[in-house]
Structures are given as structure tokens and as C-alpha cells.
Amino acid sequence: MSSSSSSLSISGLLRRPEAGAFLGLLGVLIFFVIFGSMEFLKPSGAASWLNVAASLGIIALPIGLLMIAGELDISIGAMIPAGSMTVAILSGHYGLPIWVGILGALSFGVIIGLINGYLVIRTAVPSLIVTLGTLFAVQGIVLGLSVIITGTTSVALTAAPWAKFIFGQFVGGTFQVIIFWWLAITAVYIFVVHFTRYGNWIFAMGGDKISARNAGIPTEKLTITLFVLSSTSAAFVGMCQAILFNSAQVSAGMTFIFNSIISVVVGGVLLTGGFGSIVGIFFGTLTFAVVNQGIYFTTFDRNWSSLIIGIMLLLAVLMNNTFRRMALSYAPKKK
Amino acid sequence: MEKPPILEMRDVCKSFGLIDVLHNISLRVHSGEVLCLLGDNGAGKSTLIKTLAGVFNPTSGTVLMDGTPVTFSSPRDASNRGISTVHQFGGTFPLMSIGRSFFVGVEPTRKWGPFTIYDRKKANEIAVNAVQEFGITRIDDGDRLIGGLSGGERQSLAIARAVYFGARVLILDEPTAALGVKEAAHVLRIVLQARQKGIAVIFITHNVVHALTVGDHFAVLIRGAKAADFRKGEKTREEITDLMAGGEHMAELEAEIQHLKAPNASATVTTH
Ligand SMILES: Nc1ncnc2c1ncn2[C@@H]1O[C@H](COP(=O)(O)OP(=O)(O)O)[C@@H](O)[C@H]1O
Numbered sequence: 322m323s324s325s326s327s328s329l330s331i332s333g334l335l336r337r338p339e340a341g342a343f344l345g346l347l348g349v350l351i352f353f354v355i356f357g358s359m360e361f362l363k364p365s366g367a368a369s370w371l372n373v374a375a376s377l378g379i380i381a382l383p384i385g386l387l388m389i390a391g392e393l394d395i396s397i398g399a400m401i402p403a404g405s406m407t408v409a410i411l412s413g414h415y416g417l418p419i420w421v422g423i424l425g426a427l428s429f430g431v432i433i434g435l436i437n438g439y440l441v442i443r444t445a446v447p448s449l450i451v452t453l454g455t456l457f458a459v460q461g462i463v464l465g466l467s468v469i470i471t472g473t474t475s476v477a478l479t480a481a482p483w484a485k486f487i488f489g490q491f492v493g494g495t496f497q498v499i500i501f502w503w504l505a506i507t508a509v510y511i512f513v514v515h516f517t518r519y520g521n522w523i524f525a526m527g528g529d530k531i532s533a534r535n536a537g538i539p540t541e542k543l544t545i546t547l548f549v550l551s552s553t554s555a556a557f558v559g560m561c562q563a564i565l566f567n568s569a570q571v572s573a574g575m576t577f578i579f580n581s582i583i584s585v586v587v588g589g590v591l592l593t594g595g596f597g598s599i600v601g602i603f604f605g606t607l608t609f610a611v612v613n614q615g616i617y618f619t620t621f622d623r624n625w626s627s628l629i630i631g632i633m634l635l636l637a638v639l640m641n642n643t644f645r646r647m648a649l650s651y652a653p654k655k656k
Numbered sequence: 657m658e659k660p661p662i663l664e665m666r667d668v669c670k671s672f673g674l675i676d677v678l679h680n681i682s683l684r685v686h687s688g689e690v691l692c693l694l695g696d697n698g699a700g701k702s703t704l705i706k707t708l709a710g711v712f713n714p715t716s717g718t719v720l721m722d723g724t725p726v727t728f729s730s731p732r733d734a735s736n737r738g739i740s741t742v743h744q745f746g747g748t749f750p751l752m753s754i755g756r757s758f759f760v761g762v763e764p765t766r767k768w769g770p771f772t773i774y775d776r777k778k779a780n781e782i783a784v785n786a787v788q789e790f791g792i793t794r795i796d797d798g799d800r801l802i803g804g805l806s807g808g809e810r811q812s813l814a815i816a817r818a819v820y821f822g823a824r825v826l827i828l829d830e831p832t833a834a835l836g837v838k839e840a841a842h843v844l845r846i847v848l849q850a851r852q853k854g855i856a857v858i859f860i861t862h863n864v865v866h867a868l869t870v871g872d873h874f875a876v877l878i879r880g881a882k883a884a885d886f887r888k889g890e891k892t893r894e895e896i897t898d899l900m901a902g903g904e905h906m907a908e909l910e911a912e913i914q915h916l917k918a919p920n921a922s923a924t925v926t927t928h
């Protein structure tokens with residue numbers, strides 16, 4: 322059949338949602354090899370951007386799915402410190418076993434996700450506004466409770482060796498173990514989104530929510546699930562950071578809001594929903610991290626990295642539009 | 657005794673607040689028959705089919721299926737009972753592939769080790785076969801995106817999908833409105849093929865020629881009321897056009913237009 326042959330051809334690859342993200346990644350890699358040094362491709366250099374990519378990527382994946390489904394979650398900016406502080410307060414300040422802290426941090430994520438999801442489906446308020454509300458609410462709760470309980474905004478944590486090993490060690494001295502989490506989680510997302518029927522439901526929901534519901538897709542359950550996924554992922558990343566660095570701060574995570582959205586868009590997800598891919602988001606995150614860290618390997622001032630990221634974002638949006646047009650206009654040649 | 661119609665409306669009224677949109681509409685459609693619903697813009701055609709598709713419930717009156725009164729709780733309920741509606745632009749998921757959108761919500765799956773995965777090959781094959789069965793051979797790759805198909809191809813695919821999933825009543829809301837002459841002809845042919853399979857078709861159109869090509873039975877709506885109800889051969893094309901225009905004589909209206917154009921027209925016509 323033409324379908325199998327065409328998906329292997331060059332033009333077939335270019336029509337895929339991740340095409341732009343992949344070319345973007347190649348572009349920035351070449352840029353930093355020319356203007357920087359090969360150093361940043363060597364293990365010690367690679368660790369710097371892989372570490373950034375991993376924490377960001379674990380959050381960007383569910384954010385990307387939400388955007389494919391036509392929603393957005395910016396409360397992740399508060400959920401990262403919430404995850405850190407929960408594990409640090411429970412297991413550091415109160416000295417409870419680390420698994421209690423881990424469970425507490427993840428449960429906090431689940432609860433906020435349920436609240437976000439429920440508010441979005443029950444009110445007609447756009448998810449940007451709902452999660453803007455929970456962003457500030459969670460920030461307030463975390464700050465307020467931290468000061469009441471510990472008297473400070475920074476709490477130390479010494480995790481048990483097993484937890485340190487699983488969530489917060491440096492593999493080979495420089496690679497954060499969260500990189501492996503990111504790779505494994507990406508594999509699971511690829512499987513679920515592109516190989517099971519649930520992935521199809523997310524795309525249908527982002528394409529046309531009413532038709533999707535009429536086709537029997539449980540759009541409300543799916544929406545809530547995606548919000549739970551994003552806020553729990555953010556809490557997970559925060560928890561890992563606290564275990565890695567042996568401490569937690571109240572204010573850390575706001576940059577993740579923009580950075581994850583940039584990664585997702587650079588990764589080829591359509592802002593209006595209904596189009597995108599996990600591999601694309603993965604490449605988008607890598608691209609972002611390479612630009613973010615690659616600047617240190619050049620003689621440029623690091624402030625220029627924002628300029629590059631800005632230009633890259635605009636290019637990505639333009640390029641994605643082109644690829645999408647190609648995908649839409651594609652018709653097989655007559656045999 | 658005659659078999660009861662597959663779908664029937666009895667004295668159906670529909671109001672939105674104080675606005676009455678449908679007044680005492682009674683209609684019947686039998687399997688293997690095409691009912692054409694004609695009417696000007698705003699006549700209430702879409703509202704009428706939405707009460708048949710489970711989008712609205714009638715304010716008063718009854719809808720019967722196979723002679724039994726029914727109330728649809730949702731569009732999904734109506735489609736579960738075999739009433740399929742194809743909206744004006746056919747595919748609603750332009751960025752999804754043909755195979756994936758064909759099976760939205762009822763995706764075929766297969767075993768892959770311990771996992772149950774989406775069977776892309778099977779979905780594509782069935783979708784492509786279903787639409788090719790209607791003679792649309794240009795669609796041969798289930799991985800193509802819906803948004804890349806022409807309007808006629810999308811309509812054809814949507815109809816093929818409804819038929820594949822066992823529609824007994826097929827409601828088409830202006831399926832030929834946005835199409836070119838040749839594409840419209842393809843869609844009309846597919847409507848007749850669906851009718852041949854014993855499906856009851858409710859075909860909404862503005863176009864009297866299209867209606868006469870496929871219709872067995874015609875109903876004209878004017879400002880929410882049924883102005884006429886007749887069978888094939890009982891009225892001429894001109895009579896139907898007049899009816900749709902709300903009883904005014906289109907011929908007279910056209911004469912008037914000619915008259916208004918006259919000064920200009922005579923200026924150019926005198927040259928010959
Ligand atoms: N949900 C609604 N609320 C109020 N009025 C409506 C609604 N839907 C349709 N109408 C009115 O009903 C009339 C008929 O509309 P419609 O059924 O769309 O006509 P048609 O499809 O024949 O062009 C219009 O005047 C429209 O304004």
C-alpha cells in the first residue's frame with residue numbers, strides 16, 4: 322500500500338508534526354558547534370543541557386497534550402515549588418519517612434490537577450484563567466504554610482539513600498537521574514498517545530470538542546486526567562529537585578511556565594489544538610535546552626540566549642504552519 | 657397494512673424562548689426513500705433536523721421511530737438508534753487522518769504483546785474501502801488528513817462512514833451547497849446509492865435541480881411551517897421554485913428584474 326511506502330519517504334517525514342522541531346534541533350546544534358565549541362557535545366557539556374531538558378521535558382509533555390486537547394495549564398509554575406516544599410516539610414522538617422514526603426508531594430499534584438480539571442469542565446472559564454487563579458492560590462498556600470510551619474521559605478532535606486538513588490543522584494558525576502525518568506516517561510507517552518486509542522481521543526477533542534463528545538469520547542474525564550497529569554508531573558519534578566539538592570525553596574518554577582510552552586510550540590503543537598506529537602515535544606524541549614545552555618559554551622553574553630529563543634519561537638511557528646499546509650495538501654501521486 | 661415510516665414527526669413545534677421557529681410540522685420518511693427538505697435561508701431546516709438528530713427536543717409534538725414515540729437524550733442517543741447526521745462540511749477533524757477520524761470513539765484495536773493498541777492498518781483499510789465502495793477511488797490512503805480532501809470527498813467520506821456504522825436514517829444538511837458541479841454530481845450519486853441500500857435519506861438543499869435529481873418526496877418549509885408536501889412528478893421545477901420563494905411568483909420577480917435592468921440591457925442589446 323502507498324501508506325507504508327510514503328511514510329518512509331523524505332516528504333512523508335517532512336509532513337510529520339515533529340519535522341520542524343527536528344530541523345530546529347539540528348539548526349541550533351550546528352549553530353553552537355560553529356560559534357561555541359565541540360565541548361558542549363561531549364558528556365560533561367551534554368549533561369548541562371540534558372539536565373535542563375529533563376526537568377522541563379517531564380512537564381512539557383503533559384502541557385503539550387493539554388494544548389493538543391485545546392487547554393492550557395500555567396499553575397505548574399507553582400506546583401514545582403509546591404512539590405519541593407511538600408517533600409521537604411514532611412520528610413525534612415517533620416522527619417517523616419521519605420516515602421511519606423514523596424506521596425504527599427504527588428498527592429498535592431493530584432488534588433490541584435483535579436481542582437483545575439473540575440473547574441475547567443464545570444465553568445465556561447478558559448483554562449488559562451482558571452490555572453492563573455490556581456497558580457497564585459497554590460503559591461500563596463505554599464508560602465503561607467511554609468512560613469507558619471518552618472518559619473522560613475527554605476527547608477533542608479536529607480533523603481534516604483534509596484530515594485536519593487532513584488530520584489536525586491548524579492549518574493557518572495554530572496547526569497541527573499531525572500534524565501532517565503524523562504526518557505522512560507517519553508516512551509510511555511509515545512506509546513499511549515500514538516499507539517493506543519486514547520491518543521486518538523485527545524486529538525479528536527482538540528479538533529472539535531462537541532463532535533468528539535457526540536462520538537462517545539469521555540471528554541470531561543479526559544480533560545481532568547490531563548490536568549492531573551500536568552500538575553502531578555510538576556510536583557514530581559519539584560520533589561526530585563528537592564531530593565537532588567537536599568533543600569527546597571518556595572520561589573522556583575515560574576520560568577517553567579513559559580519554557581514549557583515554548584518547548585511545546587517549537588515541538589510543532591498547534592496552538593489551536595488538534596495537532597502535534599510527543600516526539601515533536603521531545604525535540605522541542607531539547608532544542609530549548611540546547612539554546613538555553615549552549616550560550617555558555619560561546620563567547621556571547623548569556624543574555625543573547627533570550628534573543629535566540631525568541632527568534633526560534635517565531636521561526637518555529639512559521640515553519641510549523643508551512644509543514645501543516647504540506648500535511649493538509651498532501652495527495653498521493655497516481656500510480 | 658402499510659409498514660410504519662422509519663422516522664416520523666407529528667405536529668412538532670419548536671420555540672426558543674418567545675421565538676417560534678417550527679410550527680406543527682408533520683413529516684414521514686420511509687426506508688429506501690429520499691425526502692428532500694427545501695426552504696429559503698432561515699426557514700427552519702436546520703432546526704428541524706436538529707430535533708431529529710437529538711440536538712434539541714421538540715417543544716411540543718412527537719417524533720416516532722418505526723411507529724413508536726421516541727425522545728432522544730443526546731445526539732449520541734440518536735446516532736445509536738441509527739440516525740446519522742452529516743453536517744455541512746463533512747469532516748469535523750481536519751487535522752486527523754482519514755482512518756483515525758473515521759473511527760473516532762470506536763477505534764479498532766489489536767494485541768501487541770500484552771498491550772492493546774490502535775490498529776491503524778485495519779482502520780485505514782476499512783475507511784478507504786468504505787468510501788471506495790461508493791466509487792470515490794481517488795481516496796486510497798487512509799493516512800491522508802481530512803483537511804486535504806476536497807469538499808465532495810469529505811461529504812462522500814462522511815456518508816460512507818454513516819453507512820458503514822449502520823445508519824438507518826441519513827440526514828444531510830446542504831451536502832451540495834459548497835460544491836462544484838461535478839463534485840455535487842458525485843455526492844448525488846452517493847445519496848442514491850445509500851437509498852438503494854434501503855437507507856432513509858433526509859436531504860436538505862436550496863437547489864431545486866439537485867432535489868429533483870434524487871428526491872422521492874419533497875417538503876417545502878416557509879418561515880417554520882410546512883408549505884407543501886408532495887411526491888416526485890407532482891410538481892414542476894418552476895412550481896417548486898415559486899413555493900420556495902414563499903408563494904411569490906419567481907417568474908414575475910424575474911420579469912421585474914429584467915425590467916429594472918432594461919435601460920442598461922437595451923443600451924447593450926441595440927448594438928446587435
Ligand atoms: N438556538 C436558537 N435560538 C434562537 N433562535 C434560533 C436558534 N436556532 C435557530 N434559530 C432561529 O430559527 C430560525 C431558523 O433557523 P435555521 O433552522 O438555521 O434555518 P435554515 O437552516 O432553514 O436556514 C432562524 O430565524 C434562527 O435565527
Ligand SMILES: [Mg+2]
Nearest residue numbers: 698701702703
Ligand atoms: Mg441551515
